[in-house]
Amino acid sequence: MTTSVDMLPPLQGVRVVDLTRVLSGPFCSMLLGDMGAEVIKIESPSGDPVRGQGHHKNGFSWYFAGFNRNKKSVVLDLYSDEGRSDLARLIKTADVLVENFRPGVLAKMGFSQERLDELNPRLVVASVNGFGSKGPYTDRPAFDFIAQAMSGFMSVNGPEGEAPLRAAQPVTDLVAGLYTAFGVVSALHGRNRDGRGQAVETSMVNGVLSMMAYLASEHFVTGENPQRTGNDHPLVAPYGLYDTADGQIAIAPSNDQVLQRLLTEIGLAELLEDPRFDSNAKRFERRDELHGILDAALASDTQENWIIRLNRAGVPTGKIQTLKDVFDDPQIKAQEMSIDVPHGDRGDVRMLGFPVKLSRTPCEVRLPAPELGEHTEEVLSALRDG
Template identity: 60%
Template sequence: MQQPLSGVRVIDLTRILSGPFCTMLLGDMGADVIKIESGRDGDPIRKAGARVNELSWYFASFNRNKRSMALELRSARGKEILARMLQTADVLVENYRPGVLAEMGFDDERLGQLNPRLVVASITGYGTSGPYADRPAFDFVIQAMSGFMSTNGPEGTPPIRSAPPITDLVAGLYAAYGVVNALRTRDRTGQGQRVDSSMMGGMVSMFAYLTSDYLATGALPQRTGNDHPITAPYGLFSTSDGEIAVAPSTDEILLRFLTLIGLAHLMDDPRFKTNALRMFHRKELNAMIDEQLSSDTQANWIRRLNDGGVPCGKVQDIGEVMRDPQMLHQEMVLDIEHPGHGQVKMVGFPVKLSGSPCAVRHPAPEYGQHTAEIMRELGLAEDGKPLSSAA
């Protein structure tokens, strides 16, 4: 099967999460991703998270569809081999601190000389230039610096971080998006280009109405917990046996919601006639809704409201999500046979292509598993020099 990126070779110099997530996405779409690893143990994520049969499922989940090559890039020999690989590659992805690749002898001029068609993607904390470019970056710090944390949490409480490493994932997603666009441009021009994706820039792009309203009014968004910052009612409400999330985002859906729970008359109440008034009187309105919903169970309200065209659901834990019939139907939980480690469960593909779908062609590689194979492809199998030797 020809996938969208079949025939595209990606040299992956990344580790930890943002870069490996980017190259995983490219690999899922068919690219031949060669993961360059160095040191005694390779990517540190190989030892992170829960391990089953001596395999990190964290590593396995983000490094599927890749081949691993052990290569010491600080040695002259390693740089020579990398240069040879780049001459025929389509994409180079790296998430070093800005300037490190150039220090290794691979600045933009050298890369252009090696391969003018090469797309070079850099994933950084703050961008490859600017006053913060050299700062070390980590998800928690970027959540704070980007403004993301300032918007999370209930009113009157300290800012709260998101549990998932959202800034890494957004940066990796944008980098993959940039790469496929650069490849499309290369189809027309024949020339590669640089793609820069930053954790902070990616997060700032995600604020939607929070930034647009601030830029329009100068008023900072306030933390509202599970209530919506600009719409009411909208949030978590209490039934007789648990909470449900309800999102009546328009007046039409709100009327359906209030009618179904027996509060349609509130649409004529002077306190609730407009969204601005409902926002002002939100605590009163929420209390009335909670009282009505407490007359029946979570499951019954979820069924009745969804059947009536009102978006709602329960707050599921991760275990419930992994067993959710919709997620199972969408194949969002995969069982992958990993030689030597047994079956590995991982999250599936969120993007579905009808004619050239994503696939796990091979599981995450052992450290250096494909070194000899790749050396043969480069015509270097018989040179007799070990890859880790210094010049």
């Protein structure tokens, strides 16, 4: 039996009551489900709005499916006494509660932190929200685009001299969901010692603000705002997109050693001794001229060949891929980053694979995304019997 215990997923035995809908919260609870937690998604009788969003196939939203694998669906009407009483009984059996309401809404529904402590002092209560539960913006409605704007994320993105730009990806939802999942598992680990739960919270603004990394450090030390530089590096040249015989390549020589390798491989080894280009400051000042010289040298071979040659020489090199390119890429295939998941009558749904690879207990789809209320009877009758 040792072998089978060894194969159990890391969060096996962790029960998550999931009150979230749409994106940030469902992403968080899916991450916990992918690690083996039992996630009970509580839906209103009309269901998570994402069930109706995006393109459908066989009457099913692939957007919904991609964010709700490894979950059970239980319908509760939390406006009714019965629904709230079922939720209370469920909370008593849970290890984690995840919600992405505005701060204060859960308390208004009758589940203040005090009530939750009373119901279950071991409960880890996780909240993903827009701005955090302290401060003047707590009650504001949250949305990814707004969080990208408010957090400084947009201020540094965009072509040089042009307007700030959002990322098309809902990065603030997803980063907050991921941080919250990390916080939940950390709190569960701490609970193993002292037996007590606690509240865990990440906001969309705080999460994505933490992605400012050295842009924030440099701002703190210099007092300056970082500038938009498009695809060029703000301080280093060469760096960016260059033309080959048949397409662009992205090159990022991160230090002088890598730059030397690049120039040697493309037949410009002597350039670093040229008095016009013998320091980064000079190269940066003449970066347009330098760009032309590199483009000319790179015209001697193809995109694919340069990617192979330069990587082999130790120079990080790649190309801009569309999503079609990405999922045709042999590396992405080897990493199983798209998976086809049977969904009964709905057919196979293709979705993203697992970004975290565990060697002994790899993540897997134990449950496809549920039909609305698919597990209501199963979950509630077990509560009543219990």
